[in-house]
Amino acid sequence: MAPIAASRDEFEEIPTIVGIFSAFGLVFTVSLFAWICCQRKSTKSNKTPPYKFVHVLKGVDIYPENLNSKKKFGTDEKQQKSKSAIPKNSLHLDLEKRDLNGNFPKTDLKVQNSLEPENFSQKHFPEKESDCVSLESITSSTSSSSVDKPDKLGTLFFSLEYNFEKKAFVVNIKEARGLPAMDEQSMTSDPYIKMTILPEKKHKVKTRVLRKTLDPAFDETFTFYGIPYNQVQDLVLHFMILSFDRFSRDDVIGEVHIPLLGIELSDGKVLMNREITKRTVKKSSGRGELLISLCYQSTTNTLTVVVLKARHLPKADISSLSDPYVKVNLYHAKKRISKKKTHVKKCTPNAVFNELFVFDIPCEGLEDISVEFLVLDSDRGSRNEVVGRLVLGASAEGTGGEHWKEICEHPRRQIAKWHMLCDG
Structure with a gap:
């Protein structure tokens, strides 16, 4: 009977041992979690923000161009080189010299007006050539330049081809270059092209809209079936170049008329380009x-x-x-x-x-x-x-x-x- 009593005592000691180990484990995990939280807080406080928001000061925009973590407001080697490269006469703002309110200290900057008579020295206008310059010559040169250079609307590039096997007329709109900016804020356009075969106006197609570009590359091919080759010479292609506007009517950039009379398509594909002209609205x-x-x-x-x-x-x-x-x-x-x-x-x-x-x-x-x-x-x-x-x-x-x-x-x-x- 003695061995049986000893074994019972051993079984009674097991729960106490398990409880002690679980208490130690709980204390260890809580302390480890608290230590990790403290480390995270310390690392966050030591890190510098990736960018700062700086307002416009007296018309001088000192807002960062790209808000990347690589470009911070500090004294790096690249910034020191750029500071040394800035000429003395240029306006420079040192961000480190700001006070707690974000203001810059007052400096005595004497900015001379370029239109004052003191700035017109002999270095810029020699004595021999000073008599030749007059207001009449300046106005005449500006007026002649404005007359000689009309508003250009760009150039349209396309190709024409006739498929004799399928009896189909193929037009490939490649690209347009030098389009004017129809959006005054972004100084870009959202161009697309509408094409119509005249005079019947049965075939009407249009390209996709390309966003924010003045040199759109469409590269879209349109195939028109059921047009005999002997009737191609009587057709006229009308290209309308437009700029998409989500909030109002699309802006018309210009148009291109291509009479197919005299264009030989039997030898293969013909590459062509035409200047875009202003749209003429005529009453009919x-x-x-x-x-x-x-x-x-x-x-x-x-x-x-x-x-x-x-x-x-x-x-x-x-x-x-x-x-x-x-x-x-x-x-x-x-x-x-x-x-x-x-x-x-x-x-x-x-x-x-x-x-x-x-x-x-x-x-x-x-x-x-x-x-x-x-x-x-x-x-x-x-x-x-x-x-x-x-x-x-x-x-x-x-x-x-x-x-x-x-x-x-x-x-x-x-x-x-x-x-x-x-x-x-």
């Missing part, structure tokens, strides 16, 4: 007419627009008539602020709308206000085609400007007029 009697009534309420500062009728609208296809409707856009300082549209009239070249729209004018007077009317052909299968366009405003030409002048001179009077539609 084939676009039809639109009857519009306007009334300006000076007391409530509202403009009432009534789209009455449209007549002599062209056919969308040879076989069927168009399904017209009118889209009305209100612009303030070339920015669209409101838009409306009428109902669709089915299969008619002479549509009667009789729909009224009231626009709130954001400013007093109609000097910066213009109204655009777009007559479109409704097509469920594809994108709606613009049949004609009309603009009424202070800067509009022809009947559009006359109509606008009448409603400004005679407020609270409803004035209606027929207007010829232009190419959209």
Whole structure:
């Protein structure tokens, strides 16, 4: 019986040993966790921030160009070299000399005006040549340079080819170079190209939009089937170069017309380039007419627009008539602020709308206000085609400007007029 009692005592000591080891383990893990947290806090406090936000001081922008961790505000070797390379006359701001409020100490900087007569020394203008320089020569040179250098809209590069096996006409739009900047803030454009085969306008294609570039490389190929080779000479290619605008109507950069008469495609691919010209908007009697009534309420500062009728609208296809409707856009300082549209009239070249729209004018007077009317052909299968366009405003030409002048001179009077539609 003695050995059995000894074994029971040993089994009773095991739980106490396990409890002691677990207590030591818990104390160790808690102390280790606390030590790790202290180390992390110390390392975070010792680290310098990757960048600092510095405001603009008296028109001098000292904000860092790239907010990278490699470019810090400190006294590195590269910064010391750059400081030594700065000339004495240039304006230099030492960021380390700022006080606690971030201000710089006052220094006696004497900046001379370049237009003062003291700066015109003999080093810049010798005595022999000083008599030759005059204001008339400067003005004549600037005026002649402005006349000799017209506004260039860039160059379009493309290639033409005819596939005799498939009886298809192939156009490859390669690139455009030297486009003007249509966005004044970023000084870039978002160009894309629309191409139409004239005179029937059956084949219409467009490229993708390339963001923020003045030298877009499209490299897109368009193949048109069912065009016999003997009819290629009678066709004209029309390229429209535009800049995409998300908030208003896309800006038209220019256009290129290519008559295919005299271009031999039997020998293979033909590489071509043409200068982009300014778009010419001509009135065309084939676009039809639109009857519009306007009334300006000076007391409530509202403009009432009534789209009455449209007549002599062209056919969308040879076989069927168009399904017209009118889209009305209100612009303030070339920015669209409101838009409306009428109902669709089915299969008619002479549509009667009789729909009224009231626009709130954001400013007093109609000097910066213009109204655009777009007559479109409704097509469920594809994108709606613009049949004609009309603009009424202070800067509009022809009947559009006359109509606008009448409603400004005679407020609270409803004035209606027929207007010829232009190419959209």
